[in-house]
Amino acid sequence: MKERITLNHGSGGRQTNELIRNLFASRFGMNEPLTDSAVLKKPEAALVFTTDAYVVDPVFFPGGNIGKLSVCGTVNDLAVSGARPEHIACSFIIEEGFPLDDLISIVDSMADEAARAGVRIVTGDTKVVGKGKCDKIFITTSGTGVIEKGREHIGSGSRVRAGDRLIINGPVGNHSIAVLGARNNLSFSTPVLSDCASLNHLTACIIDKCSDIHFMRDLTRGGLAGVLNELAGMTGRGITINESAVPVDEPVRGVCEMLGFDPLTLANEGKLLIVASARAEKEILRRLKSDPLGRDSTVIGEITESDKNMVILKTSSGGSRILDMPSGEQLPRIC
Amino acid sequence: MMLMKYIDEYRDRDLIMKLAGRITASARHDYIFMEVCGGHTAAIHRFGIPALLPENIRLISGPGCPVCVTGTDFIDKTVAYSEMDDVIIATFGDLIRVPGSSSSLEKQKASGADIRIVFSALDALGIARTEKEKKVIFPGIGFETTAPGTAVTIRQALHERIENFFVLSAHKVMPPAMEAIVKEGTSINGFICPGHVAAVTGSSIFRFLPEKYGLGCVVTGFEPTDLLQAILMLIEQVNGKDPKVEIQYRRAVTAGGNPLAQKNIREVFVPSDAYWRGFGTIPASGLTPGRNYDRFDAEISMPVKVQYHEENEICICSEILRGLKNPCDCPLFADICSPENPVGACMVSGEGACSTWYRYKRER
Numbered sequence: 001m002k003e004r005i006t007l008n009h010g011s012g013g014r015q016t017n018e019l020i021r022n023l024f025a026s027r028f029g030m031n032e033p034l035t036d037s038a039v040l041k042k043p044e045a046a047l048v049f050t051t052d053a054y055v056v057d058p059v060f061f062p063g064g065n066i067g068k069l070s071v072c073g074t075v076n077d078l079a080v081s082g083a084r085p086e087h088i089a090c091s092f093i094i095e096e097g098f099p100l101d102d103l104i105s106i107v108d109s110m111a112d113e114a115a116r117a118g119v120r121i122v123t124g125d126t127k128v129v130g131k132g133k134c135d136k137i138f139i140t141t142s143g144t145g146v147i148e149k150g151r152e153h154i155g156s157g158s159r160v161r162a163g164d165r166l167i168i169n170g171p172v173g174n175h176s177i178a179v180l181g182a183r184n185n186l187s188f189s190t191p192v193l194s195d196c197a198s199l200n201h202l203t204a205c206i207i208d209k210c211s212d213i214h215f216m217r218d219l220t221r222g223g224l225a226g227v228l229n230e231l232a233g234m235t236g237r238g239i240t241i242n243e244s245a246v247p248v249d250e251p252v253r254g255v256c257e258m259l260g261f262d263p264l265t266l267a268n269e270g271k272l273l274i275v276a277s278a279r280a281e282k283e284i285l286r287r288l289k290s291d292p293l294g295r296d297s298t299v300i301g302e303i304t305e306s307d308k309n310m311v312i313l314k315t316s317s318g319g320s321r322i323l324d325m326p327s328g329e330q331l332p333r334i335c
Numbered sequence: 336m337m338l339m340k341y342i343d344e345y346r347d348r349d350l351i352m353k354l355a356g357r358i359t360a361s362a363r364h365d366y367i368f369m370e371v372c373g374g375h376t377a378a379i380h381r382f383g384i385p386a387l388l389p390e391n392i393r394l395i396s397g398p399g400c401p402v403c404v405t406g407t408d409f410i411d412k413t414v415a416y417s418e419m420d421d422v423i424i425a426t427f428g429d430l431i432r433v434p435g436s437s438s439s440l441e442k443q444k445a446s447g448a449d450i451r452i453v454f455s456a457l458d459a460l461g462i463a464r465t466e467k468e469k470k471v472i473f474p475g476i477g478f479e480t481t482a483p484g485t486a487v488t489i490r491q492a493l494h495e496r497i498e499n500f501f502v503l504s505a506h507k508v509m510p511p512a513m514e515a516i517v518k519e520g521t522s523i524n525g526f527i528c529p530g531h532v533a534a535v536t537g538s539s540i541f542r543f544l545p546e547k548y549g550l551g552c553v554v555t556g557f558e559p560t561d562l563l564q565a566i567l568m569l570i571e572q573v574n575g576k577d578p579k580v581e582i583q584y585r586r587a588v589t590a591g592g593n594p595l596a597q598k599n600i601r602e603v604f605v606p607s608d609a610y611w612r613g614f615g616t617i618p619a620s621g622l623t624p625g626r627n628y629d630r631f632d633a634e635i636s637m638p639v640k641v642q643y644h645e646e647n648e649i650c651i652c653s654e655i656l657r658g659l660k661n662p663c664d665c666p667l668f669a670d671i672c673s674p675e676n677p678v679g680a681c682m683v684s685g686e687g688a689c690s691t692w693y694r695y696k697r698e699r
Contacts, residue, residue, distance in 0.1 A: 257342060260685075317351050317559040319383020321695040327674040 003100040010094070010128025019126065023104060027111040028121040038122035040087055043146040048083040050074060051142035057333040059102065059136050061182040063174075063194030064269070066139055067106035069335060071113040071121075072198045072269055073220070074143040079200035080216040080272055082154030082207055083145035085117060091125040093138040106137065117198035119143070151207060157215035157275065160235045162305040164214055165281045167274040169202065169288055170195070170296035171247040172224050173263035175270070177255050179334045188251045197270035202293045209287065212280035219271040220335060222326055225264045227273050228311045229325040238307030241323060244316040245300045264313075265326035267334050275303065345558030346382075354563040355387040361570045365391045367522055368569055369658050371513060372529035373400030373686025374557055380695035382559040392566065395658045396691075398512045398611065399529055401477045401505075402429050402684035403656060406610045409474070409505050410435035411641035416472050416503070416633065417448035423471045425459035428452045430474055433683045436644035456481075456488035456502070463492070463500035472633050475504040480531045482506045482622055483596035486603035489624060489631045501633035504623055507609055510540050511620035515611075517548045521658045525551035525569040527562070530584040537592025538582050545578035556584040603628050612646070612680060613653030652679035655688050662692040669697050 008015040025034055054070040064072075071088065078085040090110070094103065114121050153159045178194040180186065199218065207213055217227045224246065232239050248256075248263045256263050270293060276284050281299060288294030304312075313323040370376055376396045379385065385394065398404050414435050417424050424440060431440045431452065444450040449469070453459045456473050463471035475485045485502060492500045509532050516523075528541050533554040541552040551572035555565035565583045572578055582588050600622065609621025624632040646653070649667055654660040662668050662681070672678040674690055681687035 313383070315381075315383040316348065317346055317382045317384075317387075318348050318355070319386040319559075321380055321383040321386070322697055324694040324697070 005094050005096065005098040005100060005103060005128055007096050007128050007130065010126060016126065023107055024124055024126070027107050028114070028124070029111075030122065038087065038089070040122070040144065045149060046147050046152070048078055048081050048145040048147050049142070050077040051140065052077060053138065053140045054335060055135070055138050055333050056179060056335050057135060058179070058182050059106070061194055062178045062191055064196035065106055065109050066137060067109040068113045069196050069269060070139040070141045071110050071117065071119070072196050073335065074141040075117045075119060075198040075200050076218045076269075076272070078143050078145035079198075079203040080155070080218050081145070081147065082151035082203075082216065083147040084204065085119045085143055085145040085200050087144045088114065088119050088121045089123045089142045090121055091140045092127065093134050094126065094128050095134050095136050096128055096131045098136055103137070113198060117200055154207070154213060154216050157231055157235050159214040160231070160237060160275050160303055161214070161277070162237060162303050163278055164275050164303040165278050165299050166239070166241070166301045166303070167276065167281070167284060167288070167297060167299050168219070168224065168246070169271055169294040171249045171252070172219060172268055172271055173248055173252040173256065173266035175268050176266035176334050177252045180255070186255070188255070190251050192249070192251050192255075195268055195270035197293055199270060199272055199293060202288065202291050203272070205291060206274070206284050206287050210276070210280055210283055212277040213274060213284070214277065215273070215275035217273050219268045219273060221267045223263075223265040223267055224273065225262070225311070225323050225326055228323060231273075231275070232309050232311050235303075236308055238304040238309070239301060239311045240304050240307070240314065241301035241311060242314045245298060247296055247298060262326075264323065269335065342558065345556070345560045347560065351387070351559050351563060354560060354567060358392070358563065358567050358570065359389045361567065361574065362389050362391050363574060365393070366524045366570060366573060367393045367395060368525050368527055368566065369395050369397045369516070369521075369523045370527040371397040371399040371509065372532070373403065373684065374531065375527055375529065375555070375562065376400070376688055376691050377686050378557045379562060380691045382562075383695075384559060384562055385696075387563070388566070392570075394527075395523070395661070396655065396688035397516065397658055398613065398656045399478070399509065400681070400684050400686040400688070401481075401507065402433055403652065403680040403687045404507065404512070404611045404613065405433070405476060405505050405680065406612050407436050407644055407646065408610070408641050409503070410439065411437075411644070412503060412639055413440060413472070413474050414438045414443055415639040415641055416637075417443040417450055419470075421469050423449045423451060423462060423466060423469045424474065425451050425453045425462050425471050426474050427454075427476060429684055430476060432677070433680055434677060436642075456485045457491070460488050460492055460497065460500055463497050464495075467499060470499050470501060470637065472501045472503055475502045475506050478507055478509050478529070478532050479535045479600070482604065483535060483599045486599040489603050489628050490599070492631055493628065500631060501636055502624065502631055503633040504621070505609070506604065506622035507611070507620055508606070508622065510543070511617045512611060512614060513541075513544065515614050515617055516657055517544070517550065519657060523550065523658065524573050525553070525578070527565050527569070528552045528554040530554055530556045530561075530588060533582070533584070533588045533592065535593050535596045537590050538580050538588055539590050541580045545580060549578050551578040552580045554580070554582045554584050554588050556587065613656035647678050650679040652681045652689070655681055662689040665689070669693055
């Protein structure tokens with residue numbers, strides 16, 4: 001019979017202890033003795049701190065699972081702030097009856113992704129709730145990173161100027177459509193995989209070599225349209241985007257046409273927007289394209305002096321219109 | 336993927352520019368055309384078509400967004416049903432955020448009512464099949480495009496003797512509202528006619544417009560080249576003083592339409608007087624389940640009473656729906672009224688003129 005998580009695994013007794021030691025601590029490489037808190041060295045530069053909860057449904061989707069997502073998402077929040085991610089804390093809320101094998105796969109993915117990103121999972125917590133009190137498994141991760149002096153503007157966009165170029169690192173919408181497809185058993189002629197990936201090596205390869213980066217943000221919920229509108233609002237500048245320059249994979253475009261979604265508003269888990277001065281454009285593209293996660297990087301538009309606080313989309317048909325902030329719930333529980 | 340190849344041909348930039356150039360060259364006077372269908376309003380703005388047209392061509396939105404023309408009392412009735420213990424409301428997603436006089440289905444859902452989003456009436460019937468101890472109410476909304484689906488579902492419910500499925504019908508037909516607009520004297524030079532309605536009814540239902548009122552009609556599709564070609568055809572009709580019904584959307588529409596869909600509508604529904612927001616009651620413009628099917632009519636099998644409420648007095652949805660005003664003429668637009676906080680129905684529906692303007696055209 002399939003082994004399942006029971007309320008005993010969260011009771012704080014022997015089963016909890018076994019689960020922590022045999023599964024979490026061993027896979028995450030935590031050292032004995034296991035203590036209540038991780039002790040971290042005081043960094044030489046400023047500390048960056050972030051947290052995020054993951055409730056994606058289904059828990060396993062093409063291209064990833066909730067565990068991988070919970071590491072990538074937090075690593076990316078730190079990376080796009082201009083920081084070097086270092087430590088992660090994770091907390092699990094598990095529904096009674098959740099298959100143990102699934103939990104092992106999820107924890108393995110977290111350990112793999114942490115190793116790939118070069119971060120350490122240093123502390124955590126596990127709770128088990130009764131059947132029906134949560135949906136399978138929810139994970140919260142918090143992370144710390146270190147930001148070198150002179151990079152604080154990357155998160156706030158305070159150096160963004162008219163004429164700056166907007167760059168993204170590849171096609172948008174894949175994560176949302178992969179999750180939607182898995183949830184509704186949609187079959188695609190070409191499989192759509194989530195783009196779920198840690199971007200910290202990619203961001204490091206440009207910010208370490210190039211001082212002209214004025215803003216970075218990952219394109220998660222709200223998608224490209226959400227981030228562009230936030231940027232326009234934060235900087236008070238205008239933004240012009242060429243619709244035909246924004247890469248969208250063919251199957252994603254097809255599903256969007258059928259279901260009435262705009263790919264520019266769909267969530268991604270391995271895409272980011274970079275705003276940089278025009279003179280750095282070539283150098284940044286060259287560096288991004290040398291990394292597999294940036295192979296399809298491209299310039300999609302620029303910052304303008306006109307149309308303040310607004311995002312204007314030059315449509316593929318040759319017209320133009322506002323690209324608005326998405327409103328309401330497009331697709332629930334995609335991350 | 337074949338699908339996108341098929342669509343891309345209708346979005347060909349060179350062809351679009353060529354059509355835009357021909358429109359500019361042929362547009363000798365001022366023209367006002369009404370796009371009746373909410374889907375057209377959304378497509379026109381999504382593709383940025385107004386930016387391609389010369390200034391002497393104005394497009395105004397009509398009454399063809401089903402959510403927008405549905406009265407507050409209809410929403411109030413769905414809310415009243417949702418408060419009953421043994422009722423499941425199975426609705427199209429479009430309706431869920433439409434404000435009634437005191438609540439919306441979205442708010443009802445948050446406070447515990449059993450409200451489920453379905454993509455067709457048949458999905459609602461499926462819920463009725465599995466949840467036999469509950470009453471499942473499907474708010475039937477839409478024009479001749481969605482009415483056949485509801486009709487087929489009601490026939491299926493009869494065939495399977497399903498007794499816990501009901502329709503609250505706000506289904507409407509298009510021509511009486513178009514006639515009401517013309518009779519009111521709204522200044523227009525022609526209609527961009529709804530392609531999907533005409534795919535069901537045939538283009539012949541619009542014949543009375545050129546014959547009785549001298550107004551041209553072009554039935555068109557939803558891609559940029561469709562819309563631009565339709566505008567060009569209307570300009571040529573006006574220039575040649577030759578109003579008629581033309582079909583641009585030949586890949587989907589014929590003069591006679593889809594006889595099977597029409598037969599289902601005729602079999603299940605009878606014409607009834609219907610309330611349209613902005614117009615009031617228009618005779619014979621609604622569709623209600625007829626005698627053999629009236630046990631599926633929620634209003635007959637489980638009637639509820641709701642109080643009549645006036646619409647917000649400042650909101651100009653009713654004038655927008657009749658083509659008399661634009662969303663930006665409204666003092667509430669993009670200020671008090673937004674998609675997050677809609678006052679009138681035109682801001683709620685993705686096909687509503689206000690919501691479309693808000694998304695694509697605000698403050699430009």
